[in-house]
Amino acid sequence: MAVVDINGVVDNNQVRRSWPLFKRIIWHFKHYWQLWCMAIPAMVFIAVFAYIPMYGVQLAFREFVPALGLTGGKWVGFKYFKQFFSSPMFGSTMINTFKISLGTLVFGFIAPIILALLINQLGSQKVKGFVQTITYMPHFISTVVIVAMLNIFLTPQTGIIGRFFGSQSTLDEPNAIAPVYWLSEVWQHCGWNAIIYLAALSSVDVSLYEAARMDGAGRLQLIRYVDIPTIMPTCVILLIMNMGSVLNVGFEKVWLMQNAMNMPGSEVISTYTFKIGIQSFQFSYGTAIGLFNTVINFVFLIVANEISRRVSDTSIF
Amino acid sequence: MNNGTTKSPAVSAKRVADAVPWNKHVHQRRNASDWVADILIWALIILIVLVVLYPLWFVVIASISDQHLVSNGSVTVWPKGLTFAGYVRVFQDSRIWTGYRNTIIYSVLGTILNLVVTLPAAFALARVEWKPRRVILFLFTFTMYFAGGLVPNYLLYKQLGLLDNWLVFILPGAVSVWNLIIARSFFETSIPEDLHDAAQIDGLNYFGYFMKIVIPLSSAIIAVIGLYYFVGHWNDYFTGLIYIRESGLQPLQNVLRDILLANQTNQLGTGSGGQNALQNQQIADQIKYGVIMVSTLPLLVIYPFLQKYFDKGVMIGAVKG
Numbered sequence: 331m332a333v334v335d336i337n338g339v340v341d342n343n344q345v346r347r348s349w350p351l352f353k354r355i356i357w358h359f360k361h362y363w364q365l366w367c368m369a370i371p372a373m374v375f376i377a378v379f380a381y382i383p384m385y386g387v388q389l390a391f392r393e394f395v396p397a398l399g400l401t402g403g404k405w406v407g408f409k410y411f412k413q414f415f416s417s418p419m420f421g422s423t424m425i426n427t428f429k430i431s432l433g434t435l436v437f438g439f440i441a442p443i444i445l446a447l448l449i450n451q452l453g454s455q456k457v458k459g460f461v462q463t464i465t466y467m468p469h470f471i472s473t474v475v476i477v478a479m480l481n482i483f484l485t486p487q488t489g490i491i492g493r494f495f496g497s498q499s500t501l502d503e504p505n506a507i508a509p510v511y512w513l514s515e516v517w518q519h520c521g522w523n524a525i526i527y528l529a530a531l532s533s534v535d536v537s538l539y540e541a542a543r544m545d546g547a548g549r550l551q552l553i554r555y556v557d558i559p560t561i562m563p564t565c566v567i568l569l570i571m572n573m574g575s576v577l578n579v580g581f582e583k584v585w586l587m588q589n590a591m592n593m594p595g596s597e598v599i600s601t602y603t604f605k606i607g608i609q610s611f612q613f614s615y616g617t618a619i620g621l622f623n624t625v626i627n628f629v630f631l632i633v634a635n636e637i638s639r640r641v642s643d644t645s646i647f
Numbered sequence: 648m649n650n651g652t653t654k655s656p657a658v659s660a661k662r663v664a665d666a667v668p669w670n671k672h673v674h675q676r677r678n679a680s681d682w683v684a685d686i687l688i689w690a691l692i693i694l695i696v697l698v699v700l701y702p703l704w705f706v707v708i709a710s711i712s713d714q715h716l717v718s719n720g721s722v723t724v725w726p727k728g729l730t731f732a733g734y735v736r737v738f739q740d741s742r743i744w745t746g747y748r749n750t751i752i753y754s755v756l757g758t759i760l761n762l763v764v765t766l767p768a769a770f771a772l773a774r775v776e777w778k779p780r781r782v783i784l785f786l787f788t789f790t791m792y793f794a795g796g797l798v799p800n801y802l803l804y805k806q807l808g809l810l811d812n813w814l815v816f817i818l819p820g821a822v823s824v825w826n827l828i829i830a831r832s833f834f835e836t837s838i839p840e841d842l843h844d845a846a847q848i849d850g851l852n853y854f855g856y857f858m859k860i861v862i863p864l865s866s867a868i869i870a871v872i873g874l875y876y877f878v879g880h881w882n883d884y885f886t887g888l889i890y891i892r893e894s895g896l897q898p899l900q901n902v903l904r905d906i907l908l909a910n911q912t913n914q915l916g917t918g919s920g921g922q923n924a925l926q927n928q929q930i931a932d933q934i935k936y937g938v939i940m941v942s943t944l945p946l947l948v949i950y951p952f953l954q955k956y957f958d959k960g961v962m963i964g965a966v967k968g
Contacts, residue, residue: 365771371764371767386803448695452692461696465696474903475939477907482935488932549681623796
């Protein structure tokens, strides 16, 4: 294509639009085969490792027959969902899941905002950088190590926290699992999650500060009337995205925190799916529980997105 | 997918910092409430830094202190009764070295595959003139919110022969849609379109433009998503738990779990005759602190060097969520 002139290009597009379909397809691949080549590996991976399992969720509505794999077996409708809803585990896993995840959602949402507002108040770039470096650090520690640290620190009598909490480990206490989970999540990810708000805060129009100062605003008022409105859209977007995983309690962490004593408070949907679906080979039942979880998440995401679009005109789709 | 009203925070942090009224070179009168706010902010920041730092520092000092002093609470700020017994035992444990070796192999190969697959796809999806990109991007993003779930994954991997196969650490996670979106946004917003026009005039095709111009300009984003992927591989415990039975293939995290949480410190020499339970517990604790240090240190050491890229990476990902 030797056309450099913008008008020339536009004309060519219009000419092509009148071509027959198959000629247009040939033209498309002749021009874009390289882009296709670059995208296809990723497309293949997504197709195989995301879409085939998605196709496989129909197992939730079928009997599992080993020889027939993901899609074989007789159609049984909602049998396994009914089995889950009427099982004694349904109530407790739902409550535990909601307790752990809603607390994480609320604290994990508010804490980074506060931290970012605080860090943003620091005048010197050096101090800012130092505080950020320190607060990011725990984000890189693996779940296994975090839970091990919790275990060691909460050991009765000898642990640095446990020695203040009597003779029983906090981790053995079913009612304490959720708060321990929330707090350790905030400790680990607060600094990291604050980055995005700090980025948003760095785009504040400086004249706003000056104008507010002229009107006699103190520092707290600047935060209230300039900083917070600035990061509001970012907050809303992140809140919606987090809503989409409201039932996605991190499997690894809960699994690692579980022990025989705290089980009444720590059995969540994802760990139960693992026990049913993988450890005791009830594949269809496990798929059904997993699908139920996904659907609830999806509903939360859509609802949060709709509300936010109506209220604040911010949405992710 | 579009996201309503977020704007690119393009202003550099430095410029804002220089212009913020309370910075010292702008002389403005400060009233009493500003001083109160100042003190409050500093107190909170110091508190936060201590709360984050102290547990990490405690692991460091406890790993080289006499465990008797650690467990009776006299080790608080500096190590006491200096000993490296824990580290000696950790380094003698073959399980840790096997796990370490496996994790390094999985992390390095996995990250290379991640980048090789993600970057070209992100580039292709950033080309505005390529019409199919909207559909493809939608299909990719959809998988972030809707997935088949654990059991269908398990059965698929079983059919593909990935159970008890080291490839399970590398292939299924080859593309993280989140990282792909970050890279795509970077290509869209940070590489000037003029470069593409110039490249076309010079006769470069898409491959040439990508390899010779885009990649050399993208070191920041390659560092960021490379690190995300690498940390993901390094800290992965889930894959080993669910898809691997053979202990020779287990990565570091699964070995750590056995040592740290299931208390299987035996190979490390606890329980060898004649010692009482308290001593055993103390040796086990010493080993645990040492293991935490040995497994976590590599990441904590490399990350400050990459930190300057983080803000950019996270920001780009967020803007175009």
